[in-house]
Amino acid sequence: MMLELDGVGFGYRSHPVLDGVSFSVEPDEFVAILGPNGVGKTTLLRCLNALLRPGAGSVLLDGREVLAMSRPAIAREMAYVSQRTEPTRMTAFDTVLLGRRPHIGFGITGRDLAITEAILRRLDLSALALRYLDEMSGGELQKVAIARALVQEPRVLLLDEPTSSLDLKNQLEILGLVREIVREHRIAALMTMHDLNLALRFADRFILMKEGAIHAAGGPEVVTAEAIGSVYGVPVTVEQCRGCRVVVPCV
Amino acid sequence: MHLDLPAEPIAPGYAGYLRGKRLFLGGCLALLGILVCVSVSVGSVMIPVPEVVAALFAGRPGDASTIIWNIRLPRVLAACVAGAGLAVAGGVMQSVLRNPLSSPYTLGISHAAGFGAAVAITVFGAGTLSAHLEDAVVVRNPYLVTLCAFVAAMAATGALLAIARTRSSQPEVMVLVGVAVAALFTAGTTFLQYFSSADQVAAIVFWTFGDVGRASWSDLAVLTAVVLPCTAWFLLSRWDYNALDAGDETARSLGVHAERVRVTGMLLSSLITAVVVSFLGIIGFIGLLGPHMVRRLIGDDQRFLLPASFLVGAIILLVSDTLARLVLAPVVLPVGILTAFFGAPLFLYLIVQGYRR
Numbered sequence: 153m154m155l156e157l158d159g160v161g162f163g164y165r166s167h168p169v170l171d172g173v174s175f176s177v178e179p180d181e182f183v184a185i186l187g188p189n190g191v192g193k194t195t196l197l198r199c200l201n202a203l204l205r206p207g208a209g210s211v212l213l214d215g216r217e218v219l220a221m222s223r224p225a226i227a228r229e230m231a232y233v234s235q236r237t238e239p240t241r242m243t244a245f246d247t248v249l250l251g252r253r254p255h256i257g258f259g260i261t262g263r264d265l266a267i268t269e270a271i272l273r274r275l276d277l278s279a280l281a282l283r284y285l286d287e288m289s290g291g292e293l294q295k296v297a298i299a300r301a302l303v304q305e306p307r308v309l310l311l312d313e314p315t316s317s318l319d320l321k322n323q324l325e326i327l328g329l330v331r332e333i334v335r336e337h338r339i340a341a342l343m344t345m346h347d348l349n350l351a352l353r354f355a356d357r358f359i360l361m362k363e364g365a366i367h368a369a370g371g372p373e374v375v376t377a378e379a380i381g382s383v384y385g386v387p388v389t390v391e392q393c394r395g396c397r398v399v400v401p402c403v
Numbered sequence: 404m405h406l407d408l409p410a411e412p413i414a415p416g417y418a419g420y421l422r423g424k425r426l427f428l429g430g431c432l433a434l435l436g437i438l439v440c441v442s443v444s445v446g447s448v449m450i451p452v453p454e455v456v457a458a459l460f461a462g463r464p465g466d467a468s469t470i471i472w473n474i475r476l477p478r479v480l481a482a483c484v485a486g487a488g489l490a491v492a493g494g495v496m497q498s499v500l501r502n503p504l505s506s507p508y509t510l511g512i513s514h515a516a517g518f519g520a521a522v523a524i525t526v527f528g529a530g531t532l533s534a535h536l537e538d539a540v541v542v543r544n545p546y547l548v549t550l551c552a553f554v555a556a557m558a559a560t561g562a563l564l565a566i567a568r569t570r571s572s573q574p575e576v577m578v579l580v581g582v583a584v585a586a587l588f589t590a591g592t593t594f595l596q597y598f599s600s601a602d603q604v605a606a607i608v609f610w611t612f613g614d615v616g617r618a619s620w621s622d623l624a625v626l627t628a629v630v631l632p633c634t635a636w637f638l639l640s641r642w643d644y645n646a647l648d649a650g651d652e653t654a655r656s657l658g659v660h661a662e663r664v665r666v667t668g669m670l671l672s673s674l675i676t677a678v679v680v681s682f683l684g685i686i687g688f689i690g691l692l693g694p695h696m697v698r699r700l701i702g703d704d705q706r707f708l709l710p711a712s713f714l715v716g717a718i719i720l721l722v723s724d725t726l727a728r729l730v731l732a733p734v735v736l737p738v739g740i741l742t743a744f745f746g747a748p749l750f751l752y753l754i755v756q757g758y759r760r
Contacts, residue, residue, distance in 0.1 A: 201656060203652060203655055203656060222658075223655065223658045223659070223660055224658035225658075226658065227656060227657050227658030228658070230656075231656065232652070232653070232656035234650060234652045234653055234656070236650070237649075237650075237653075238648065238649055238650050238653075240648050240649065240703050241698065241702045241703040242645070242648070242702065242703050242704055243420070243702070243704075245417050245420075246645070246704050246706075247649070250642065250645050250646060250649065250657065251657065253642050253643075253645075253646055253657040253658060253659065254657060254658035256642055265417075281416065281417060282416050282417065282420050284702065297653075300653075304657070310656075
């Protein structure tokens with residue numbers, strides 16, 4: 153049991169968003185958090201690394217309370233890829249190097265540079281290393297953001313809708329990459345996602361959320377036509393197509 | 404997480420890229436050194452550069468040496484320190500407010516500091532006003548003046564930070580807030596003028612022009628004692644500013660206390676503004692010109708942007724002041740007038756061209 157949530161609740165002012173969310177994640181797992189807009193997917197993701205502080209419940213990482221850890225200590229364990237990456241006038245190399253921030257003491261070391269270099273090569277970004285972010289495509293930008301998260305050497309990777317602004321090829325590439333990294337490095341990844349078919353194709357476990365609480369959680373078998381119909385309020389069928397489970401709306 | 408680190412650590416291109424930026428910094432430093440010598444040599448009495456160097460480094464006595472040490476050098480160094488401080492403060496404000504149009508002047512913090520200093524001088528009697536333009540204001544108690552300037556600057560900064568938080572600070576909104584803050588504090592200064600004698604009005608107006616010529620060696624010492632430690636702090640926080648540039652959410656997920664970095668950055672840059680305004684008056688646009696010239700040349704990486712802004716700010720104010728002494732010689736223009744002539748068109752250019760971010 154690496155990451156464990158117990159009864160996490162969160163509200164903006166008096167308006168409750170999350171209510172008693174509990175689940176656990178093992179290393180090696182790629183988890184998709186699914187549910188309609190406004191159900192609290194992103195809020196849940198942000199509660200995991202204390203970007204938001206839950207009003208109730210606890211988040212444990214290897215039995216340690218995440219909410220009691222310092223911000224740099226959390227950043228050494230968990231990395232977060234936000235939905236939008238700012239296209240600033242920084243080179244890809246410097247942007248990725250910034251991911252070493254939680255480990256940097258007074259100045260950067262050879263090891264920081266070596267890790268940055270290794271990740272850039274791993275993600276096939278070497279050719280773009282000295283290009284400015286404001287000259288990159290959406291797919292390249294997203295890969296740089298993931299590279300920045302990976303040089304943090306996290307044990308948990310959090311991704312907020314990592315494919316929302318990408319084309320089909322980039323969607324497949326980015327999610328394939330995350331899955332490979334999860335397997336290679338035995339880390340856990342959690343992502344929020346709107347595209348059910350993409351999630352079914354790449355994730356190992358699924359958390360279906362409804363009204364700020366978990367409706368169903370588990371392997372691919374929990375993503376049933378009934379569950380989706382109930383969570384999204386849209387009748388669907390789930391069919392097999394070329395070995396993949398595919399969700400098709402019946403409207 | 405396990406990674407196989409490459410045998411040859413850094414991409415060769417990256418090393419060359421860093422070398423280019425370091426070269427830029429070195430070039431700026433060398434240029435500044437040359438400009439200091441040139442600027443000391445020109446004026447109503449022209450002193451040849453070799454003689455300047457001899458007086459500065461060999462300590463050769465004589466008339467030239469007296470002019471250099473008593474008149475020219477404090478002025479030149481004040482231009483360097485004030486220019487560097489304002490530019491680095493502007494760079495930090497642009498980063499922490501995530502707003503390329505921020506600077507001590509455009510956000511009205513300079514005007515607030517000016518009002519605070521005027522209060523100290525007229526109400527608390529921390530300085531003497533006289534009608535002689537060469538020496539319009541003698542600050543008798545620099546600490547009180549700086550303190551009042553700082554308190555007023557902090558009031559403006561507090562308002563800016565509060566609004567930045569609620570309105571997610573689109574650049575235009577922040578500049579409009581700056582206009583409002585500037586108008587408010589200018590009105591305050593005008594209020595003080597209304598109850599002053601005609602001579603005092605002239606003196607206050609003259610004082611707000613901004614002139615590096617009124618710095619004495621002891622003023623310079625206080626300026627340096629504020630600007631250098633603040634800059635050192637900014638440079639130590641360079642990775643935090645880089646993280647803030649990537650967005651608050653990303654910064655916090657990288658372990659940076661975004662709000663703390665923002666408040667500290669604004670506090671220290673307001674302190675720099677306050678102390679510069681207290682001693683030299685309001686000098687506009689350096690905080691905008693310096694960082695933006697550097698951005699165009701070497702990009703947004705704060706590791707290089709901040710030190711380069713520091714040097715380029717010093718160069719800009721030094722060149723402006725040298726020109727201000729020469730264009731209408733023997734009349735010496737206050738440098739604030741000249742920087743406004745340079746700065747206002749740049750400001751318009753940034754708006755028309757579309758600023759980044």
